[in-house]
Amino acid sequence: MSTAHAAGETHQPVFVGPTRAQLEALFPKYPTKQSVLLPALWLVQEARGWISEGALHEVAEVLGLTPAYVKGVVTFYTMYHTHPVGRHFIQVCTTSPCNICGAEEVTKAFLRHTGCGELGATSPDGRFTVIEVECLGACGFATPVLIDDDFVEGVTPERVAGILQGYK
Amino acid sequence: MGYPHPSHAGEHPVLSKHFGDAGARTFDGWVKRGGYEGLKKALGMTRDQVVEEVKASGLRGRGGAGFPTGMKWSFMPKEVVKPHYLVCNADESEPGTFKDREIIRWTPHQLIEGCAIGAHAIGAERIYIYIRGEFTHEHRILLAAVDEAYKGGALGANVFGSGRRIDVVVHRGAGAYICGEETAMMNSIEGKRGNPRIKPPFPAVAGLWACPTTINNVETLAAAGHILRQGGAWYKGLCRGNPKSTGTKLFSVCGHVQRPGNYEVVMGTSMKELIYDMCGGMRPGRTLKAVIPGGSSVPIMTPAEVEDCLLDYEGVVAKGSMLGSGGMIVMDDSTDLVYQVMRLARFYAHESCAQCTQCREGTAWTTRILEKILAGKGRREDLDLLLDLADNMTGKTICVLSDSCAAPVVSAIRKFPAEFDAYISREKQPVMVTA
Ligand SMILES: Cc1cc2nc3c(=O)[nH]c(=O)nc-3n(C[C@H](O)[C@H](O)[C@H](O)COP(=O)(O)O)c2cc1C
Numbered sequence: 318m319s320t321a322h323a324a325g326e327t328h329q330p331v332f333v334g335p336t337r338a339q340l341e342a343l344f345p346k347y348p349t350k351q352s353v354l355l356p357a358l359w360l361v362q363e364a365r366g367w368i369s370e371g372a373l374h375e376v377a378e379v380l381g382l383t384p385a386y387v388k389g390v391v392t393f394y395t396m397y398h399t400h401p402v403g404r405h406f407i408q409v410c411t412t413s414p415c416n417i418c419g420a421e422e423v424t425k426a427f428l429r430h431t432g433c434g435e436l437g438a439t440s441p442d443g444r445f446t447v448i449e450v451e452c453l454g455a456c457g458f459a460t461p462v463l464i465d466d467d468f469v470e471g472v473t474p475e476r477v478a479g480i481l482q483g484y485k
Numbered sequence: 486m487g488y489p490h491p492s493h494a495g496e497h498p499v500l501s502k503h504f505g506d507a508g509a510r511t512f513d514g515w516v517k518r519g520g521y522e523g524l525k526k527a528l529g530m531t532r533d534q535v536v537e538e539v540k541a542s543g544l545r546g547r548g549g550a551g552f553p554t555g556m557k558w559s560f561m562p563k564e565v566v567k568p569h570y571l572v573c574n575a576d577e578s579e580p581g582t583f584k585d586r587e588i589i590r591w592t593p594h595q596l597i598e599g600c601a602i603g604a605h606a607i608g609a610e611r612i613y614i615y616i617r618g619e620f621t622h623e624h625r626i627l628l629a630a631v632d633e634a635y636k637g638g639a640l641g642a643n644v645f646g647s648g649r650r651i652d653v654v655v656h657r658g659a660g661a662y663i664c665g666e667e668t669a670m671m672n673s674i675e676g677k678r679g680n681p682r683i684k685p686p687f688p689a690v691a692g693l694w695a696c697p698t699t700i701n702n703v704e705t706l707a708a709a710g711h712i713l714r715q716g717g718a719w720y721k722g723l724c725r726g727n728p729k730s731t732g733t734k735l736f737s738v739c740g741h742v743q744r745p746g747n748y749e750v751v752m753g754t755s756m757k758e759l760i761y762d763m764c765g766g767m768r769p770g771r772t773l774k775a776v777i778p779g780g781s782s783v784p785i786m787t788p789a790e791v792e793d794c795l796l797d798y799e800g801v802v803a804k805g806s807m808l809g810s811g812g813m814i815v816m817d818d819s820t821d822l823v824y825q826v827m828r829l830a831r832f833y834a835h836e837s838c839a840q841c842t843q844c845r846e847g848t849a850w851t852t853r854i855l856e857k858i859l860a861g862k863g864r865r866e867d868l869d870l871l872l873d874l875a876d877n878m879t880g881k882t883i884c885v886l887s888d889s890c891a892a893p894v895v896s897a898i899r900k901f902p903a904e905f906d907a908y909i910s911r912e913k914q915p916v917m918v919t920a
């Protein structure tokens with residue numbers, strides 16, 4: 318079954334089958350349904366790559382919250398994508414500790430080798446999106462880069478092309 | 486040990502003893518290395534006895550504020566009327582800090598053991614470990630370790646046959662520095678935006694879901710296992726400086742040192758020894774320009790202040806800064822301090838939850854003024870304006886994120902005026918373009 322929402326797009330429900338079971342398993346871990354919001358949003362993003370309006374409405378419905386409330390929470394946290402991104406999402410830390418170790422050169426190398434053009438844009442082949450992020454909590458391993466769920470340490474501009482080979 | 490480097494003779498590895506040793510990561514591996522003995526001992530003691538042992542150790546919170554841990558635990562109600570909760574703060578997002586990540590990566594059971602001891606001490610049955618969303622690898626390690634701990638009897642309905650129930654829920658953050666602040670963290674666990682709450686009420690009175698709650702940092706809880714195993718007196722004896730700062734502390738050293746990494750030393754060790762002997766000092770041909778010693782939220786130190794600074798809570802305060810989280814950012818003479826201070830201000834502007842005007846506006850304005858100076862459009866008055874802004878950002882908001890932005894800015898202007906003058910006098914070429 319698919320549900321129509323305000324924007325008129327058709328949304329295929331996320332919380333069916335195994336994903337539904339994963340959601341159900343979360344409820345006993347928290348005394349309120351509302352508290353399941355962050356983990357539920359993670360389930361959506363893992364399944365779909367991003368959190369669409371339709372998914373947002375579905376989350377609101379299963380948790381007994383309003384869509385406006387859910388949107389307020391989603392937009393507070395930078396790791397939730399509210400629009401589609403490339404197949405591989407690349408986050409380069411450029412905060413001061415990494416910055417003084419050359420992080421901005423690493424960002425430039427990623428932009429160059431992926432063809433993304435600019436930060437936040439997706440490459441024409443849909444393969445990559447590159448963004449700069451604030452401290453990844455690995456400052457002693459400059460420059461750390463998060464590619465999808467892979468945490469890569471000690472990235473230098475020279476290593477970028479080789480690293481990208483692993484992401485088709 | 487100074488992971489990823491071998492241990493240095495000046496270190497005193499307790500928490501970091503097994504960093505780099507993948508065998509310590511499993512339940513059996515941890516038990517083989519003497520793990521879970523501290524928890525077993527704690528379970529044979531009353532809540533009060535555990536709290537007293539930790540009080541006797543002198544352990545203070547390693548998350549930044551240095552609040553005495555035993556005292557914090559003693560604030561929890563004696564009678565359990567509503568459920569009590571323990572929250573473990575594994576949000577680690579203070580720039581310069583990367584020690585909790587190493588504890589989880591190599592010794593997740595060290596953390597689970599400490600959490601279970603903390604839960605017992607405060608009368609909690611449930612622990613929420615809040616791990617930042619970016620720690621993907623550590624999240625997986627922690628989930629696997631929690632599973633193992635249940636199977637091994639260290640968690641569950643009857644922990645090690647004591648009749649005591651202790652459960653762990655791992656809650657994953659989703660990218661927000663402010664969620665490291667304890668009351669923002671509680672909101673985040675409750676499924677809300679991570680806005681800090683007004684205190685009082687303090688968490689021990691009304692925390693998670695308005696129930697009594699204690700929040701502790703990963704390193705604080707990890708230390709508890711060792712204190713229970715070896716005794717509060719042993720821990721208190723680890724002290725080279727002020728007797729109010731005891732035990733060992735992990736220092737994350739990053740930036741321009743030859744061997745960045747996590748170094749565990751006894752409180753009161755000299756900062757110079759850490760930077761030069763353990764971390765190998767600056768790169769060849771470079772000299773030290775500045776150190777931010779406690780994560781980015783504290784005042785910047787000059788080389789003269791570093792000279793005879795002792796690494797304990799009092800020692801760093803005596804030199805005009807704070808020990809904070811122990812995340813040490815070392816900058817050599819190649820550093821453009823104005824640019825890096827701007828990057829820090831931008832960090833705080835990006836991470837402000839925007840509830841308080843002074844913070845929302847102050848962090849953004851500070852960033853813009855610094856960008857303007859870097860673009861070669863600065864005026865002398867801008868420095869006064871920055872100091873005035875900083876004054877309005879200090880001590881006036883719900884949490885201290887705003888103060889944290891002001892600290893590096895004010896100290897940089899006061900201690901390194903020439904860096905700013907070079908841009909304002911147009912002696913130095915602009916490095917930024919602004920509208
Ligand atoms: C803006 C802000 C960010 C913080 N981030 C962290 C953090 O990432 N990790 C942490 O342990 N404490 C952090 N803290 C401190 C916590 O609020 C809290 O004091 C600490 O977790 C208490 O644990 P402790 O007593 O064991 O140190 C932060 C505080 C503020 C104001």
Ligand code: FES
Pocket residue numbers: 410411412413414415416451452453454455456457461580581582
């Ligand atoms: S500043 Fe880059 S990981 Fe901390």
